[in-house]
Amino acid sequence: MKTTHYNLLFRLCLTVLLLSMNLISEAGNYTWNGTTNNQWGTASNWSGGLVPSTNDTVNVGSGNDTILIAANTTIYKLTISGRTINIGGYELEVTHTATLTGGKIYNGTLKLRGNFVTFDGTNTDCTIDCITAQLELSGGVFDGEGSFEHNGTSNGFGDGGCVFNAQTIIKKSTNSILRLGQALPDTFKSRVEFINTTKQPLEISYGSASVFYDLVSLTCTGINSSMTLGNATHSVQLLDKAVLVTGEGGLTDGIITLKGIHQSSQEANELIGDDGLVINMDSCTFNGDVTLTAPSILLKNSVFTGDVAFTKTRTSSNSHCYGGNAFYGSVTLDNQDSNSAFRFANITGDHFYNNVIFVPESNEIQMAYKGNTWFEGDASINSNEIYFNNSNGKVILSGENNQTLDGTDPYLFLQIGNK
């Protein structure tokens, strides 16, 4: 009786072992040689003599031929360093790893899932639907629309050098860093939306001077999330129609840092945020109008050629702007936060070349806090909570023509300096 039981157990284990071996042995490694024709589905075109299937790894190396896919196709891993794959209007799905270092993929949908996707030189002219644990954007020309999502715990550091010619969405939905343009600039010739829904930063143009030609939408929704566009050593270019706008998902939390951005166009920029959002501008130049609405707005060493309107909303912390900013257009300031102040020139002075309007019933705004601040246009104060020179900054009225200080409320100057 006992022996029969052991026998049965032994046979069962043996069966499971054989089945698993069989499954493992089905995962093959296939290299394209194209000896028969250009059809993906012809077995003799592959090194293993079988058409690659869902558990298989596919290698496509250098060559001049074009591989034609004639049906929806799923494989486990793809490595392509040369040749061209014509998806034929179908879908090519890679479920685990895609290493795309050369060649071209076009005409259909490239669906990428699984652990790791690196774009490092493969050109594409197809729709890209990519959701992967670790994403690296390190090269390639993308002529089709693309959606790229990084959702794993390992950081995705992309070297850059990518050219996106069609509409693109780049999203980070996990607590790890997604970095773009680490060494080389990326180029976005069509609309792009950047989305961060979680902690840890989404770093765009991290170490290079990326170029944008169309709408740049920003969505940031995770508590303590952050998004940085630009860096301290290179100038990110907003050319042609490029402007910064709030993405469809909104700006509801986190820190948006815009650093070293240069906008050549005169299109208007508008970022409107809520809840705990901080918008931080450092060393930027905007030729278009700029409207910022957020609980915390921080400005540092930036130049605004167009008209600007800054509104500090909701109850939050005091906003202390570093200063060093130049405003060539009109400036409209409003603080809707009754519990904290909106401070300018916290460290160094600002220069207002045009008129400054303080919105009626604004809460506390502190101007020329510590840095000497130049005003060349008229000012209109319609709130009794506009303070000047709380620390040792001076107000310098330096207009070439007569300047008018009007409005309904008093001017609380502590120090007025000369030109």
Add this chain to the structure above:
Amino acid sequence: MKNYLSALTRCLILLLFIFSGIPLKAQSNFDAYVVTSAPVNDKVMGTMFVTLVDTNQVEFIEIKLGSSDGVFNLFDYSFVYDQTTSLPTGCTWNRVGTKLNLALGEFDYSDVQFGSVRVKSNGVWSDAFAFVTN
């Protein structure tokens, strides 16, 4: 006479209520801001400037700095009032009247700093003066 005293008491109580309802804002003379040096190897030196409302019975000044809201990962220390020795590395205490100049030593660079300053007087901590700065 009794009615007169009663009216006076009511007036005093009314005034007390009116003044107790005034919120503590930046213009109450309490102020604080931080200055950091240019980053070197992603490290900065920080100095906190604090203006107290008065110096009576002040025991501690708590300074916190962080790189994100509510996370004080850059600096977190409570200075004992007027104690200039036995401070953490890089920290110093300087006071002239109600103005404090507190060196905070070296900490990590952050594009944005979230600060919180509280004062303990007569055994009671004040509300935090919170700011975000670049």
